[in-house]
Amino acid sequence: MIIGLIAGTSGDSLTIELKKAGYKVALITGKAGEPGESEADFCLTCDLSQHQVIIDYFLELKVDKVIFGTGHYKAINLLPELQRNKITTNLEEKTFNLVKDKIKFKSLIDKAGVLTPRYFTFNTKDEVLGNIENIPFPCVVKSSTDLIQPAKVYSPNRLLELTQVLESRGSGILVEEFINGSDCTVAVSNDGNAISDYGVIYYCKAKEYNLEGFEGANANFLPQLLEEKICTLSKELVSLVGIKGLVRVDYIVQANQIFVLEINAIMVTGYNGSAYPFFEEKNIDIAKIMVDTSLVLIGEH
Missing domain, CATH: 3.30.1490.20 (ATP-grasp fold, A domain)
Incomplete structure (x- = not known):
């Protein structure tokens, strides 16, 4: 069976994990040389706004199930077109858009009494x-x-x-x-049956991406009880929002106060330019978790 994959920088790890699971992969890339291109069984390179070109490619290959491994807006704009052509995906558009819109998400958790920066x-x-x-x-x-x-x-x-x-x-x-504190993140999977966390990871996006103005950003280790509290909160947030898939919940902690920054609606799991190495250090294959969760959501497990 051929699974469609639109994954951006996660194309390498997700293609490899899908092939390990026994599937062939039809990868869509936005430009030549993107991760996964050399590993995929089939690959189409085009601007992701060329919806009909992509739909025709999937239909030609008899692809009726597609996994998204990127939340790029051009990729997400494909969702309605895929649905119209009866192609199943791992995303629910309504909950994805709620989390992807930072203002709507902040408003929701603010009303729920969850601590977040003003x-x-x-x-x-x-x-x-x-x-x-x-x-x-x-x-x-x-x-x-x-x-x-x-x-x-x-x-x-x-x-x-x-x-x-x-x-x-x-x-x-x-x-x-701006909260002057310590960054951390928690990956949470929700396959519709169970919500699971994979522990606190000391990943600081501001530092890893060299974001403007964040010189000195850090991710310091926290006490175990605080880690447990953060993991519990992460699962509660995923339940509150109702989002399915593998997401990443980002925090900043100041003087034992836990501030929720955002939920990344699709966790990036590529070998480079993501938190993958931080999970690897804890013997967690986060790309495999992404694939396993997505396969359940598209009805393959």
Whole structure:
């Protein structure tokens, strides 16, 4: 059987794990040379906005099940087209979009009483300018839908520059209080039957991606009781949102206070440029967990 795969930088690990499980892989890549291209049985390279080209390719190969290993907006825009062509995927569009939209997610957990950094939401640069006196600096600027990477900014001028970029790209603007603490993350799987966590991982995205303004960001080890509390909270959040698949819940901890930053709706599991090595150090094959969970969701396990 051929499984379709759209995975971005996770294409290598997910292709290999799918083949280990006995499947052939039809990989879609957005550009030549992406991870997984040399391992896949079939590969189509095209702009991910070419929906009909991708659908025709899957139909030609008789692919009726597709796994997403990336949350890139161009990939996710394919979901309705796949559904219209009766192609099953590992994603539920409604819950994915709830988590992917940082503003909607923050609002949900805020109402549920979950601790998260104080935040402001805007649609335009002018709205930001009108509230500039209420915003504490430094602060963290985020696109509501990940169109740009988060940035820590120290001045109103830089804040307004970035909000202008976000407004021009049609993104909601999230301005978040900066918490000077220690980063960590928890992977959580939900296959519709069970919700499982894989322990606290001391992965700091700001450090690994060299994000603007986050010099000195760190991930320090926490006491075991605090780790257990974070793992329990992670599973509760996944249950609250109702999202299925393998997700990554990001935190910052300050003086034993646990602040939820976000849920990454699809955990990146590529061999390079992800948290994969951090899980590998704990003998956890996070790519295999991603594949196993996804196979259940598409009805293969």
